Amino acid sequence: MNSIKGFIVAGTHSGCGKTSVTLGLMAAFARKGLKVQPFKVGPDFIDPGHHSRAAGKTCHNLDGWMLSGEVLRDIFSRYSQDSDVCIVEGVMGLFDGFSALEETGSTAHLSKELNLPVILVVDARAMARSAAALIKGFSEFDPETAIAGVIFNRVGSESHAQTLQEAISLTDIPLVGCLPKRNEIETPSRHLGLITAEHLEDLEGKYSALADWVEEHLDLDTILEALPDIPMPPRFDELPMIPHTRIGIAQDEAFSFYYEENLRMLRYAGAELVPFSPINDKELPPDLSGLYLGGGYPELSAFDLAQNTRLRRAVAEFSKSGKPVYAECGGFMYLMESISKGDRVFPMCGVFPFRSTMKDRFQALGYKEIELSGDCILGKAGTAARGHEFHYSALADMPEDLNKCFLVHGKNGDIKAEGFLTEGNTLGSYIHLHFASNPDLAKNFVEACINFSKQEKI
DSSP, X not given: OEEEEEEEEEESSTTSSHHHHXXXXXXXXXXXXXXXXXXXXXXXXXXXXXXXXXXXXXXXXXXXXXXXXXXXXXXXXXXXXXXXXXXXXXEEETTOSSOSSSOTTSHHHHHHHHTOXXXXXXXXXXXXXXXXXXXXXXXXXXXXXXXEEEEEEEEOOHHHHHHHHHHHTTSSSOEEEEEEOOGGGSOOEETTEEOOGGGOSSHHHHHHHHHHHHHHHBOHHHHHHHSOOEEEOOOOOOOOOOOXXXXXXXXXXXXEEOOHHHHHHHHHTTEEEEEEOTTTOSSOOTTOSEEEEOEEOTTTTHHHHHHOHHHHHHHHHHHHTTOOXXXXXXXXXXXXXXXXXXXXXXXXXXXXXSEEEEOSSOSEEEEEEEEESSOBTTBSTTOEEEEEEEESEEEESOOTTOEEEEEEEOTTSOXXXXXXXXXXXXXXXXXEEOGGGSTHHHHHHHHHHHHHHHHHHO
């Protein structure tokens, strides 16, 4: 039986520097010639894009609220098979998840599900002996969460590092190392989080600098040697179906937010996924039976999207033909009449008879559970699934007679109607659904595309 090494990089809180530390570790281990498999706890799309580039292998989300423990273990096992080390970046603080009262969805929850040790990143700015109290509190809050070591980040000087080393000796947690503050290598962010890999220049240089930072101050070999071996039994995955239908998938700097597992499940259900760029392409790929328009930053590319009138018209005609179209968040915005930014209005596809307008504060943030209130391209009425919603845009000029097929159950027990339908087979929503929360979603969407193709040929 093969075995691998693996660990989780967790933080005491958001903003402690765990993403920079994670990227540095991934890039450094990859530079040593190891096959690094990256994962990300939670629903985020942006960090996985950076992980994939830094590690050289596609990152996969592991979300303990959207997905069952069985599915989490299956995803981890599937993509870890041919790796030397698996590095999982946590979400928010170690114990932060769906609720303040229990652990579901937290990094600690995932650590237990996968039996992975945790390396805790502590922002040590303006902290000395108090660091020991903080670490002791984290280790004793939930003794079942295995904190294997601590990395102090943003350390001010060598004497500061020495003080922190003395302080942590008051706990039972070993020190992995101290990383000095380096403003020039911290990854910049904007309204939805970090700036996406597609929008950053000199990525390789940034990852290389992070690897240098980590290699200079942490002993990578010692980290690996201290980690327990994780047995990896051989897998016998079913082979994907021979493609029976072609589904166009929007992929460019405006649209890049997709759960990798969603794409895999569509392929396994019999779809050939054909990428196209709403920014650059003048027409849709040929012989498509459906479209999948994911999220991203269409507001940042609104001018370029608006300028490409031929592609906007092609998407509108595709939708009007009745072929299945599924659009999430940014893809949903692209199908509206327009995107407004301040006093500027950028025309979009006009499939939905309303527009989106950008706001200064986020308009929605959090996990969502949906139930289909009627039949649609994702399934029959009563079908349930889980997802996540996060956006700064709001809907405007909404007609009163819109057709909706989602009943959205919020965290506080509230229920609202969402999931907008056109007269054809176009479904748009602000919610990013994770297909692995209900495998029937991918099968149903592919089946809808296949069935429409058959009807066209009759």
